Amino acid sequence: MSAARTALVVCTCGGTLCCRIAPERIASAPGFASALITHDFCSGPGRMRVAAWLRETASDGLVVAACGIPSATQALAEVLEGAGVAGHRACLVDVREGCAWVHPRPDQATAKAQRMVAAGAAGVAAGQPPAACSEITSTGRVLLVGTGPGSGAAAARLEELGCEVVPAAGTLERLVGQAGEFEATLRTGEGSERHTVGAVIAAGDASPGLPEFPFGRRVAFLLDGDPWPSQTESTLQAALHLVRDCGCRVLVLFRDMGVAGPGLEELYTEARGQGVTFIRVEAAPPQVCEVDGEWVVTADVPGLGPVTETVDAILGGAAATRQGARRLADALGVAPRQGGWAPRERIFLEPIATERNGVFLIGGARGPYTAVQAARQGEAAAMAALAVAAPGTLAIAGRACIDTEKCAFCLTCLRLCPHQAVTTALGGSMRVLPAACQGCGVCAAACPAGAIQVAESPNRRLLAEIDALMQGPFLGGAVTVVLACVNSAVPTLGAMGRLRLSYPASVLVVPVPCLGRLEPIHCVRPLAAGARRVLLCGCYDRSCEHLVGPASARRMVDRARALAGTLGLDPESIQVASLAPVDWHRMSALLNAPHDSLKVASHAPA
């Protein structure tokens, strides 16, 4: 059995963890061929020492009990490369933030660390080699759709970087394939033409001009809602223009003055200095009525009551090309949100990226940004496009892999994939595009035939980890199993460790790439093994990197509860919570709450 040559490395983090967990007791865990206690796994010499030791002991598997910071992950990757151990045969167990720093009682902390190491070993034993690499050959061409200030900046930077820019001579109709080898179909006046490109940058123009001056001398602007930077900019510019150049009296009624953008703060100060009157309307929207051919605006000023102003004209914010943005998003295969604009609040994406690898939205195609912002986005998009479309051949191993023997060709994966990474291959089978797949596992969880496995979290490995965590009696009370999204819940738990926010040692954590990866079996298995509660902690709907994770997890939990009911387990003990990567107080409340009060905490507002 291959597990015979799995090695264990315990890092004591410079000896600081020894007061809470006993490294010798962890290192003496059964099932390992060899064990090493080190104190500086993440340092350069530490990495080299561990890699040399792994070669000496001829290990082909590795479990590292260390901390949960990014440099430890980097160190692990480097050690694996140096020792020639495959990535799926290794595992990093966070016994610092996830154990020693949050459990004050040394006996409980050590017992939990042992359990975590055993789970890591089980996961390594159940690891699955990744799918065979496929080669992607990029021509280095980048398709540039649309015009605007961002487009020019992107084109200039791309040419400087040695990429060939293909300006779209028509409307983009369809985009298939993956980063490096997209196939774009454009409709032109004569018909349609096809281009093979490595990446796509979509730009747009959304800056409205200054208003004409046909109306009277008293003007009010209504800037309601959450304004985009270009709305703020155009409103302030227009207000300034009317006050300074036309001698108007200008009133701006706003709910939120969004000045987050280059030069906007200065513009706002300039407008106030020139005598534009600003009124923040907090609760009720301002009322407008017509009296004797004039407009009377009434706004409720906090603490001062209603204030009226008679004006000749009332102007709104910027009107922009919303419909066009939606059509473009459809053609690009990315999700439009917020009334047609690309989503703003998805914190895991760079400000230019989309959920589809190799497709970038800038300037007016993304939202009503100012010209300066659009140009900056253009430059950033050029650099990002170069990273995926640089000329040459790249071998990429797919993260999700479809077993064509089991596949029933039901197209469920094709419909559900949030990254447009599943396609039909020649010969009637499904194929995952390796450069497009981001390994969320939404397809794997939904596949009725169980034909899809994700390299990082194959079913076998997840179940093996859960079983190992649940094996044997446990110190410290009723067990809670947390199925934790690596984007939100895992960083939150890390932050709790750094803040020393303690929680019971009976809380056991299983990291998953996305809540969308989970199947009912993952929720019911811990309950069947004696856990009191299974908590699925993931992102909010609007911030999920994979768009559909929380929603599909909520649907899945309904099925998991039904399954738990038929097995005679308490369905209410499976709960879903949404949190941001910094919600440590909420997480602390969730983990420390007495079991009975938790029924209220589940199903947080999305």
Place this chain on the structure above:
Amino acid sequence: MPQHEAPTQPSPRDSSWPLAIEAASGERVRLCYGCGVCTGSCPLAHAMDILPSRLMKAVQLGLRERVLEAAAPYLCVACETCAIRCPNGIDVARVMDAVRQASLARGGPPPRAGILGFHRWFLRTVWMFGRAHEGLLSAGHSLQQGRLRQDLATGLALVRHRRLALLPHLVRGRKEVRRLFRTTGKGGGR
């Protein structure tokens, strides 16, 4: 003092008044964007009927009557914390001063019973001794209010703890101080 309820009817506005206050105070009230830092740092905000930041907004909007009726400007002790902290560099205390003067120039009754008397007693003690004397100030003010017994216990406790001197501290340059009073035409609150 509880804060005034916001009126339910629109208040009258005077569009030239903000400029008058700006000229009188030398401060650019228009730059205020209502962040509320002045209110947050004001040691007397809890006692004011209109908070400093809202008073600034009211000046901006030309709500003259509303501002001149307020007691808040008379409660300002010109500690200048607001001026130090204002992100727009406005000296709110100077604006308060300008508003106070506008209120007095209008000749109306003092907006809150006793405030004007308190200010007069303060100046009177300065005129007498060259510097303020808290004992006489509070005694005279309380006597004028007809509420001598209200502050008596506190006053005696302060005397016992040597926080309040019974006898005034005379300043050497009293004559110069009185000359200042004469030059400004304010005869010691009399």
